[in-house]
Amino acid sequence: MDRIPILKLGHSLLVTIQVDMHDRLAMALEEDLTQKIVSSGAKGVLIDISALEIVDSFIGRTLANIAGVSRMLDADTVVVGMRPAVAITLVELGLSLPGVRTALNAERGMALISRRVAEADRDGAADAPDVHGDE
Amino acid sequence: MSTVTSEVLAIRTGDDVVRVRQGVRTAASKAGLSLVDQTKIITAASELARNTLDYGGGGTARIELVQEPMRRGVRIIFEDQGPGIPDVEQALSDGFTTGRGLGLGLGGSKRLCNEFRIETEAGKGTRVTIARWR
Known part of the structure:
Protein backbone atom coordinates (compact mmCIF):
# COMPACT_ATOMS: atom_id res chain seq x y z
CA MET A 1 0.00 0.00 0.00
CA ASP A 2 1.12 3.56 -0.75
CA ARG A 3 2.16 5.73 2.13
CA ILE A 4 2.95 9.41 2.34
CA PRO A 5 6.54 9.89 3.59
CA ILE A 6 7.11 11.72 6.87
CA LEU A 7 10.43 13.52 7.31
CA ALA A 26 -5.55 9.65 4.37
CA MET A 27 -6.19 7.21 7.21
CA ALA A 28 -2.70 5.74 6.90
CA LEU A 29 -1.21 9.23 7.10
CA GLU A 30 -3.17 10.01 10.25
CA GLU A 31 -1.96 6.80 11.91
CA ASP A 32 1.65 7.12 10.77
CA LEU A 33 1.87 10.74 11.90
CA THR A 34 0.42 9.95 15.31
CA GLN A 35 2.97 7.21 15.91
CA LYS A 36 5.82 9.34 14.61
CA ILE A 37 4.92 12.26 16.89
CA VAL A 38 5.14 9.97 19.90
CA SER A 39 8.31 8.14 18.82
CA SER A 40 10.17 11.31 17.80
CA GLY A 41 8.81 13.70 20.41
CA ALA A 42 8.15 16.21 17.67
CA LYS A 43 6.68 19.57 18.71
CA GLY A 44 5.34 20.51 15.32
CA VAL A 45 3.81 19.00 12.20
CA LEU A 46 4.15 20.85 8.92
CA ILE A 47 1.83 19.70 6.14
CA ASP A 48 2.57 21.06 2.68
CA ILE A 49 -0.51 20.96 0.43
CA SER A 50 0.86 23.12 -2.40
CA ALA A 51 0.55 20.20 -4.82
CA LEU A 52 -3.15 19.64 -4.03
CA GLU A 53 -5.48 20.93 -6.75
CA ILE A 54 -8.53 20.57 -4.56
CA VAL A 55 -9.39 20.13 -0.89
CA ASP A 56 -12.84 18.68 -0.36
CA SER A 57 -14.58 18.07 2.95
CA PHE A 58 -12.99 14.61 3.23
CA ILE A 59 -9.44 15.94 2.90
CA GLY A 60 -10.40 18.91 5.09
CA ARG A 61 -11.63 16.56 7.79
CA THR A 62 -8.41 14.55 7.57
CA LEU A 63 -6.35 17.72 8.10
CA ALA A 64 -8.58 18.79 11.02
CA ASN A 65 -8.28 15.32 12.61
CA ILE A 66 -4.50 15.36 12.30
CA ALA A 67 -4.39 18.80 13.92
CA GLY A 68 -6.66 17.61 16.73
CA VAL A 69 -4.71 14.45 17.48
CA SER A 70 -1.37 16.30 17.28
CA ARG A 71 -2.60 18.83 19.80
CA MET A 72 -3.48 15.99 22.18
CA LEU A 73 0.11 14.82 21.83
CA ASP A 74 1.57 18.28 22.46
CA ALA A 75 2.46 19.10 18.85
CA ASP A 76 1.24 22.00 16.72
CA THR A 77 0.08 21.42 13.16
CA VAL A 78 0.59 24.03 10.46
CA VAL A 79 -0.84 23.56 6.96
CA VAL A 80 1.17 25.45 4.35
CA GLY A 81 1.09 26.22 0.65
CA MET A 82 -2.66 26.29 0.02
CA ALA A 103 0.93 29.65 6.88
CA LEU A 104 1.59 30.92 3.38
CA ASN A 105 4.63 28.73 2.73
CA ALA A 106 6.89 26.16 4.37
CA GLU A 107 9.41 28.75 5.53
CA ARG A 108 6.81 30.74 7.45
CA GLY A 109 5.27 27.55 8.78
CA MET A 110 8.61 26.42 10.18
CA ALA A 111 9.17 29.86 11.72
CA LEU A 112 5.78 29.60 13.40
CA ILE A 113 6.62 26.20 14.90
CA SER A 114 10.11 27.29 15.99
CA ARG A 115 8.66 30.33 17.74
CA ARG A 116 6.20 28.20 19.67
CA VAL A 117 8.89 25.69 20.63
CA ALA A 118 11.06 28.56 21.92
CA GLU A 119 8.12 29.94 23.89
CA ALA A 120 7.38 26.53 25.37
CA ASP A 121 11.05 26.07 26.36
CA ARG A 122 11.11 29.46 28.05
CA ASP A 123 7.83 28.91 29.86
CA GLY A 124 8.82 25.35 30.68
CA ALA A 125 12.01 26.60 32.33
CA ALA A 126 9.88 28.87 34.51
CA ASP A 127 7.69 25.85 35.25
CA ALA A 128 4.54 27.53 33.99
CA PRO A 129 1.45 25.30 34.16
CA ASP A 130 0.17 26.17 30.67
CA VAL A 131 3.19 25.78 28.41
CA HIS A 132 1.25 26.01 25.18
CA GLY A 133 -1.20 28.75 26.03
CA ASP A 134 -1.60 31.74 23.77
CA GLU A 135 -0.36 35.04 25.07
CA MET B 1 -24.87 23.19 -33.29
CA SER B 2 -24.28 21.77 -29.90
CA THR B 3 -21.70 19.17 -29.09
CA VAL B 4 -21.77 17.01 -26.05
CA THR B 5 -19.01 14.55 -25.39
CA SER B 6 -19.54 12.38 -22.39
CA GLU B 7 -18.08 9.52 -20.42
CA VAL B 8 -19.66 7.43 -17.70
CA LEU B 9 -17.58 6.40 -14.69
CA ALA B 10 -18.59 3.84 -12.09
CA ILE B 11 -18.41 4.86 -8.43
CA ARG B 12 -17.79 1.76 -6.32
CA THR B 13 -14.76 2.59 -4.18
CA GLY B 14 -12.86 5.55 -2.77
CA ASP B 15 -10.42 5.27 -5.68
CA ASP B 16 -13.33 5.85 -8.07
CA VAL B 17 -13.97 9.19 -6.37
CA VAL B 18 -10.41 10.16 -7.32
CA ARG B 19 -11.06 9.01 -10.91
CA VAL B 20 -14.21 11.14 -11.10
CA ARG B 21 -12.18 14.15 -9.95
CA GLN B 22 -9.63 13.49 -12.70
CA GLY B 23 -12.34 13.10 -15.35
CA VAL B 24 -14.00 16.36 -14.32
CA ARG B 25 -10.64 18.14 -14.31
CA THR B 26 -9.98 17.05 -17.90
CA ALA B 27 -13.44 18.13 -19.10
CA ALA B 28 -13.34 21.45 -17.21
CA SER B 29 -9.97 22.27 -18.70
CA LYS B 30 -11.18 21.42 -22.24
CA ALA B 31 -14.25 23.61 -21.68
CA GLY B 32 -11.91 26.51 -20.95
CA LEU B 33 -13.10 27.19 -17.40
CA SER B 34 -10.92 29.51 -15.32
CA LEU B 35 -8.67 27.93 -12.71
CA VAL B 36 -10.97 28.98 -9.85
CA ASP B 37 -14.06 27.67 -11.67
CA GLN B 38 -12.27 24.39 -12.45
CA THR B 39 -11.36 24.03 -8.78
CA LYS B 40 -14.97 24.72 -7.73
CA ILE B 41 -16.57 22.18 -10.06
CA ILE B 42 -13.95 19.49 -9.30
CA THR B 43 -14.51 20.02 -5.56
CA ALA B 44 -18.31 19.85 -5.95
CA ALA B 45 -17.96 16.67 -8.03
CA SER B 46 -15.72 15.15 -5.36
CA GLU B 47 -18.32 15.84 -2.65
CA LEU B 48 -21.16 14.40 -4.71
CA ALA B 49 -19.21 11.34 -5.84
CA ARG B 50 -18.53 10.62 -2.18
CA ASN B 51 -22.23 11.01 -1.38
CA THR B 52 -23.07 8.56 -4.18
CA LEU B 53 -20.64 6.10 -2.61
CA ASP B 54 -21.44 6.61 1.08
CA TYR B 55 -25.21 7.16 0.97
CA GLY B 56 -26.29 5.79 -2.41
CA GLY B 57 -24.31 2.56 -2.06
CA GLY B 58 -22.37 3.35 -5.24
CA GLY B 59 -23.53 4.41 -8.67
CA THR B 60 -22.29 6.31 -11.70
CA ALA B 61 -21.06 9.74 -12.73
CA ARG B 62 -21.72 10.92 -16.27
CA ILE B 63 -19.29 13.71 -17.18
CA GLU B 64 -20.35 15.87 -20.12
CA LEU B 65 -18.33 18.47 -21.96
CA VAL B 66 -20.99 20.84 -23.34
CA GLN B 67 -20.19 23.07 -26.30
CA GLU B 68 -23.24 25.02 -27.41
CA PRO B 69 -23.40 28.28 -29.36
CA MET B 70 -24.39 30.21 -26.26
CA ARG B 71 -22.42 28.41 -23.63
CA ARG B 72 -19.54 26.06 -22.89
CA GLY B 73 -18.96 24.15 -19.75
CA VAL B 74 -19.15 20.93 -17.83
CA ARG B 75 -22.19 19.04 -16.64
CA ILE B 76 -22.01 16.02 -14.33
CA ILE B 77 -24.87 13.69 -13.51
CA PHE B 78 -24.57 11.44 -10.45
CA GLU B 79 -26.96 8.52 -10.24
CA ASP B 80 -27.50 5.82 -7.65
CA GLN B 81 -30.14 3.25 -6.81
CA GLY B 82 -29.83 3.86 -3.09
CA PRO B 83 -32.46 4.69 -0.48
CA GLY B 84 -33.12 8.21 -1.80
CA ILE B 85 -33.21 11.43 0.22
CA PRO B 86 -36.34 11.71 2.40
CA ASP B 87 -36.11 15.48 2.95
CA VAL B 88 -34.14 17.32 0.25
CA GLU B 89 -34.64 20.73 1.87
CA GLN B 90 -33.10 19.49 5.09
CA ALA B 91 -30.32 17.63 3.28
CA LEU B 92 -29.31 20.88 1.57
CA SER B 93 -28.91 22.81 4.82
CA ASP B 94 -25.37 23.22 6.14
CA GLY B 95 -24.56 21.05 9.11
CA PHE B 96 -27.05 18.34 8.20
CA THR B 97 -25.51 14.88 8.04
CA THR B 98 -26.55 11.32 8.59
CA GLY B 99 -23.07 9.96 8.01
CA ARG B 100 -19.52 10.58 9.13
CA GLY B 101 -19.03 13.71 7.07
CA LEU B 102 -19.10 17.35 8.00
CA GLY B 103 -22.57 17.86 6.61
CA LEU B 104 -21.36 20.26 3.94
CA GLY B 105 -21.66 17.95 0.95
CA LEU B 106 -24.94 18.93 -0.68
CA GLY B 107 -25.39 22.54 0.43
CA GLY B 108 -21.73 23.33 -0.08
CA SER B 109 -21.65 21.71 -3.52
CA LYS B 110 -24.68 23.72 -4.59
CA ARG B 111 -22.84 26.96 -3.87
CA LEU B 112 -19.95 25.85 -6.11
CA CYS B 113 -22.11 25.26 -9.21
CA ASN B 114 -24.10 27.38 -11.67
CA GLU B 115 -26.74 24.69 -11.97
CA PHE B 116 -27.81 22.20 -9.34
CA ARG B 117 -30.76 19.83 -9.46
CA ILE B 118 -31.76 16.89 -7.27
CA GLU B 119 -34.28 14.24 -8.27
CA THR B 120 -34.88 11.61 -5.64
CA GLU B 121 -37.43 9.01 -4.72
CA ALA B 122 -37.57 6.96 -1.54
CA GLY B 123 -36.37 3.44 -2.18
CA LYS B 124 -35.57 4.15 -5.84
CA GLY B 125 -32.46 6.30 -5.79
CA THR B 126 -31.10 9.75 -6.38
CA ARG B 127 -29.94 11.75 -9.38
CA VAL B 128 -27.96 14.95 -8.87
CA THR B 129 -27.13 17.13 -11.88
CA ILE B 130 -24.58 19.94 -11.61
CA ALA B 131 -23.03 22.27 -14.17
CA ARG B 132 -20.52 25.08 -14.34
CA TRP B 133 -20.48 27.38 -17.38
CA ARG B 134 -17.72 29.49 -18.78
Whole structure:
Protein backbone atom coordinates (compact mmCIF):
# COMPACT_ATOMS: atom_id res chain seq x y z
CA MET A 1 0.00 0.00 0.00
CA ASP A 2 1.12 3.56 -0.75
CA ARG A 3 2.16 5.73 2.13
CA ILE A 4 2.95 9.41 2.34
CA PRO A 5 6.54 9.89 3.59
CA ILE A 6 7.11 11.72 6.87
CA LEU A 7 10.43 13.52 7.31
CA LYS A 8 11.88 14.71 10.61
CA LEU A 9 13.42 18.17 10.56
CA GLY A 10 14.62 19.51 13.91
CA HIS A 11 11.64 19.73 16.26
CA SER A 12 9.19 19.07 13.46
CA LEU A 13 7.74 16.46 11.18
CA LEU A 14 7.37 17.43 7.55
CA VAL A 15 4.75 15.94 5.26
CA THR A 16 4.34 16.87 1.61
CA ILE A 17 1.10 15.66 0.08
CA GLN A 18 1.75 15.22 -3.61
CA VAL A 19 -0.84 12.70 -4.69
CA ASP A 20 -4.58 12.82 -5.02
CA MET A 21 -5.51 11.60 -1.54
CA HIS A 22 -7.93 8.72 -1.32
CA ASP A 23 -9.49 7.32 1.84
CA ARG A 24 -6.97 4.66 2.80
CA LEU A 25 -4.03 6.95 2.17
CA ALA A 26 -5.55 9.65 4.37
CA MET A 27 -6.19 7.21 7.21
CA ALA A 28 -2.70 5.74 6.90
CA LEU A 29 -1.21 9.23 7.10
CA GLU A 30 -3.17 10.01 10.25
CA GLU A 31 -1.96 6.80 11.91
CA ASP A 32 1.65 7.12 10.77
CA LEU A 33 1.87 10.74 11.90
CA THR A 34 0.42 9.95 15.31
CA GLN A 35 2.97 7.21 15.91
CA LYS A 36 5.82 9.34 14.61
CA ILE A 37 4.92 12.26 16.89
CA VAL A 38 5.14 9.97 19.90
CA SER A 39 8.31 8.14 18.82
CA SER A 40 10.17 11.31 17.80
CA GLY A 41 8.81 13.70 20.41
CA ALA A 42 8.15 16.21 17.67
CA LYS A 43 6.68 19.57 18.71
CA GLY A 44 5.34 20.51 15.32
CA VAL A 45 3.81 19.00 12.20
CA LEU A 46 4.15 20.85 8.92
CA ILE A 47 1.83 19.70 6.14
CA ASP A 48 2.57 21.06 2.68
CA ILE A 49 -0.51 20.96 0.43
CA SER A 50 0.86 23.12 -2.40
CA ALA A 51 0.55 20.20 -4.82
CA LEU A 52 -3.15 19.64 -4.03
CA GLU A 53 -5.48 20.93 -6.75
CA ILE A 54 -8.53 20.57 -4.56
CA VAL A 55 -9.39 20.13 -0.89
CA ASP A 56 -12.84 18.68 -0.36
CA SER A 57 -14.58 18.07 2.95
CA PHE A 58 -12.99 14.61 3.23
CA ILE A 59 -9.44 15.94 2.90
CA GLY A 60 -10.40 18.91 5.09
CA ARG A 61 -11.63 16.56 7.79
CA THR A 62 -8.41 14.55 7.57
CA LEU A 63 -6.35 17.72 8.10
CA ALA A 64 -8.58 18.79 11.02
CA ASN A 65 -8.28 15.32 12.61
CA ILE A 66 -4.50 15.36 12.30
CA ALA A 67 -4.39 18.80 13.92
CA GLY A 68 -6.66 17.61 16.73
CA VAL A 69 -4.71 14.45 17.48
CA SER A 70 -1.37 16.30 17.28
CA ARG A 71 -2.60 18.83 19.80
CA MET A 72 -3.48 15.99 22.18
CA LEU A 73 0.11 14.82 21.83
CA ASP A 74 1.57 18.28 22.46
CA ALA A 75 2.46 19.10 18.85
CA ASP A 76 1.24 22.00 16.72
CA THR A 77 0.08 21.42 13.16
CA VAL A 78 0.59 24.03 10.46
CA VAL A 79 -0.84 23.56 6.96
CA VAL A 80 1.17 25.45 4.35
CA GLY A 81 1.09 26.22 0.65
CA MET A 82 -2.66 26.29 0.02
CA ARG A 83 -3.38 27.40 -3.54
CA PRO A 84 -5.48 30.58 -3.92
CA ALA A 85 -8.20 28.76 -5.91
CA VAL A 86 -8.41 26.14 -3.16
CA ALA A 87 -8.81 28.83 -0.49
CA ILE A 88 -11.63 30.50 -2.46
CA THR A 89 -13.38 27.18 -2.98
CA LEU A 90 -13.05 26.09 0.67
CA VAL A 91 -14.66 29.30 1.92
CA GLU A 92 -17.53 28.97 -0.54
CA LEU A 93 -17.96 25.33 0.39
CA GLY A 94 -18.27 26.46 4.00
CA LEU A 95 -15.22 24.62 5.28
CA SER A 96 -13.14 26.82 7.56
CA LEU A 97 -10.79 24.09 8.85
CA PRO A 98 -11.40 24.76 12.55
CA GLY A 99 -8.33 24.28 14.72
CA VAL A 100 -5.98 24.08 11.75
CA ARG A 101 -3.29 26.75 11.70
CA THR A 102 -2.10 27.84 8.26
CA ALA A 103 0.93 29.65 6.88
CA LEU A 104 1.59 30.92 3.38
CA ASN A 105 4.63 28.73 2.73
CA ALA A 106 6.89 26.16 4.37
CA GLU A 107 9.41 28.75 5.53
CA ARG A 108 6.81 30.74 7.45
CA GLY A 109 5.27 27.55 8.78
CA MET A 110 8.61 26.42 10.18
CA ALA A 111 9.17 29.86 11.72
CA LEU A 112 5.78 29.60 13.40
CA ILE A 113 6.62 26.20 14.90
CA SER A 114 10.11 27.29 15.99
CA ARG A 115 8.66 30.33 17.74
CA ARG A 116 6.20 28.20 19.67
CA VAL A 117 8.89 25.69 20.63
CA ALA A 118 11.06 28.56 21.92
CA GLU A 119 8.12 29.94 23.89
CA ALA A 120 7.38 26.53 25.37
CA ASP A 121 11.05 26.07 26.36
CA ARG A 122 11.11 29.46 28.05
CA ASP A 123 7.83 28.91 29.86
CA GLY A 124 8.82 25.35 30.68
CA ALA A 125 12.01 26.60 32.33
CA ALA A 126 9.88 28.87 34.51
CA ASP A 127 7.69 25.85 35.25
CA ALA A 128 4.54 27.53 33.99
CA PRO A 129 1.45 25.30 34.16
CA ASP A 130 0.17 26.17 30.67
CA VAL A 131 3.19 25.78 28.41
CA HIS A 132 1.25 26.01 25.18
CA GLY A 133 -1.20 28.75 26.03
CA ASP A 134 -1.60 31.74 23.77
CA GLU A 135 -0.36 35.04 25.07
CA MET B 1 -24.87 23.19 -33.29
CA SER B 2 -24.28 21.77 -29.90
CA THR B 3 -21.70 19.17 -29.09
CA VAL B 4 -21.77 17.01 -26.05
CA THR B 5 -19.01 14.55 -25.39
CA SER B 6 -19.54 12.38 -22.39
CA GLU B 7 -18.08 9.52 -20.42
CA VAL B 8 -19.66 7.43 -17.70
CA LEU B 9 -17.58 6.40 -14.69
CA ALA B 10 -18.59 3.84 -12.09
CA ILE B 11 -18.41 4.86 -8.43
CA ARG B 12 -17.79 1.76 -6.32
CA THR B 13 -14.76 2.59 -4.18
CA GLY B 14 -12.86 5.55 -2.77
CA ASP B 15 -10.42 5.27 -5.68
CA ASP B 16 -13.33 5.85 -8.07
CA VAL B 17 -13.97 9.19 -6.37
CA VAL B 18 -10.41 10.16 -7.32
CA ARG B 19 -11.06 9.01 -10.91
CA VAL B 20 -14.21 11.14 -11.10
CA ARG B 21 -12.18 14.15 -9.95
CA GLN B 22 -9.63 13.49 -12.70
CA GLY B 23 -12.34 13.10 -15.35
CA VAL B 24 -14.00 16.36 -14.32
CA ARG B 25 -10.64 18.14 -14.31
CA THR B 26 -9.98 17.05 -17.90
CA ALA B 27 -13.44 18.13 -19.10
CA ALA B 28 -13.34 21.45 -17.21
CA SER B 29 -9.97 22.27 -18.70
CA LYS B 30 -11.18 21.42 -22.24
CA ALA B 31 -14.25 23.61 -21.68
CA GLY B 32 -11.91 26.51 -20.95
CA LEU B 33 -13.10 27.19 -17.40
CA SER B 34 -10.92 29.51 -15.32
CA LEU B 35 -8.67 27.93 -12.71
CA VAL B 36 -10.97 28.98 -9.85
CA ASP B 37 -14.06 27.67 -11.67
CA GLN B 38 -12.27 24.39 -12.45
CA THR B 39 -11.36 24.03 -8.78
CA LYS B 40 -14.97 24.72 -7.73
CA ILE B 41 -16.57 22.18 -10.06
CA ILE B 42 -13.95 19.49 -9.30
CA THR B 43 -14.51 20.02 -5.56
CA ALA B 44 -18.31 19.85 -5.95
CA ALA B 45 -17.96 16.67 -8.03
CA SER B 46 -15.72 15.15 -5.36
CA GLU B 47 -18.32 15.84 -2.65
CA LEU B 48 -21.16 14.40 -4.71
CA ALA B 49 -19.21 11.34 -5.84
CA ARG B 50 -18.53 10.62 -2.18
CA ASN B 51 -22.23 11.01 -1.38
CA THR B 52 -23.07 8.56 -4.18
CA LEU B 53 -20.64 6.10 -2.61
CA ASP B 54 -21.44 6.61 1.08
CA TYR B 55 -25.21 7.16 0.97
CA GLY B 56 -26.29 5.79 -2.41
CA GLY B 57 -24.31 2.56 -2.06
CA GLY B 58 -22.37 3.35 -5.24
CA GLY B 59 -23.53 4.41 -8.67
CA THR B 60 -22.29 6.31 -11.70
CA ALA B 61 -21.06 9.74 -12.73
CA ARG B 62 -21.72 10.92 -16.27
CA ILE B 63 -19.29 13.71 -17.18
CA GLU B 64 -20.35 15.87 -20.12
CA LEU B 65 -18.33 18.47 -21.96
CA VAL B 66 -20.99 20.84 -23.34
CA GLN B 67 -20.19 23.07 -26.30
CA GLU B 68 -23.24 25.02 -27.41
CA PRO B 69 -23.40 28.28 -29.36
CA MET B 70 -24.39 30.21 -26.26
CA ARG B 71 -22.42 28.41 -23.63
CA ARG B 72 -19.54 26.06 -22.89
CA GLY B 73 -18.96 24.15 -19.75
CA VAL B 74 -19.15 20.93 -17.83
CA ARG B 75 -22.19 19.04 -16.64
CA ILE B 76 -22.01 16.02 -14.33
CA ILE B 77 -24.87 13.69 -13.51
CA PHE B 78 -24.57 11.44 -10.45
CA GLU B 79 -26.96 8.52 -10.24
CA ASP B 80 -27.50 5.82 -7.65
CA GLN B 81 -30.14 3.25 -6.81
CA GLY B 82 -29.83 3.86 -3.09
CA PRO B 83 -32.46 4.69 -0.48
CA GLY B 84 -33.12 8.21 -1.80
CA ILE B 85 -33.21 11.43 0.22
CA PRO B 86 -36.34 11.71 2.40
CA ASP B 87 -36.11 15.48 2.95
CA VAL B 88 -34.14 17.32 0.25
CA GLU B 89 -34.64 20.73 1.87
CA GLN B 90 -33.10 19.49 5.09
CA ALA B 91 -30.32 17.63 3.28
CA LEU B 92 -29.31 20.88 1.57
CA SER B 93 -28.91 22.81 4.82
CA ASP B 94 -25.37 23.22 6.14
CA GLY B 95 -24.56 21.05 9.11
CA PHE B 96 -27.05 18.34 8.20
CA THR B 97 -25.51 14.88 8.04
CA THR B 98 -26.55 11.32 8.59
CA GLY B 99 -23.07 9.96 8.01
CA ARG B 100 -19.52 10.58 9.13
CA GLY B 101 -19.03 13.71 7.07
CA LEU B 102 -19.10 17.35 8.00
CA GLY B 103 -22.57 17.86 6.61
CA LEU B 104 -21.36 20.26 3.94
CA GLY B 105 -21.66 17.95 0.95
CA LEU B 106 -24.94 18.93 -0.68
CA GLY B 107 -25.39 22.54 0.43
CA GLY B 108 -21.73 23.33 -0.08
CA SER B 109 -21.65 21.71 -3.52
CA LYS B 110 -24.68 23.72 -4.59
CA ARG B 111 -22.84 26.96 -3.87
CA LEU B 112 -19.95 25.85 -6.11
CA CYS B 113 -22.11 25.26 -9.21
CA ASN B 114 -24.10 27.38 -11.67
CA GLU B 115 -26.74 24.69 -11.97
CA PHE B 116 -27.81 22.20 -9.34
CA ARG B 117 -30.76 19.83 -9.46
CA ILE B 118 -31.76 16.89 -7.27
CA GLU B 119 -34.28 14.24 -8.27
CA THR B 120 -34.88 11.61 -5.64
CA GLU B 121 -37.43 9.01 -4.72
CA ALA B 122 -37.57 6.96 -1.54
CA GLY B 123 -36.37 3.44 -2.18
CA LYS B 124 -35.57 4.15 -5.84
CA GLY B 125 -32.46 6.30 -5.79
CA THR B 126 -31.10 9.75 -6.38
CA ARG B 127 -29.94 11.75 -9.38
CA VAL B 128 -27.96 14.95 -8.87
CA THR B 129 -27.13 17.13 -11.88
CA ILE B 130 -24.58 19.94 -11.61
CA ALA B 131 -23.03 22.27 -14.17
CA ARG B 132 -20.52 25.08 -14.34
CA TRP B 133 -20.48 27.38 -17.38
CA ARG B 134 -17.72 29.49 -18.78
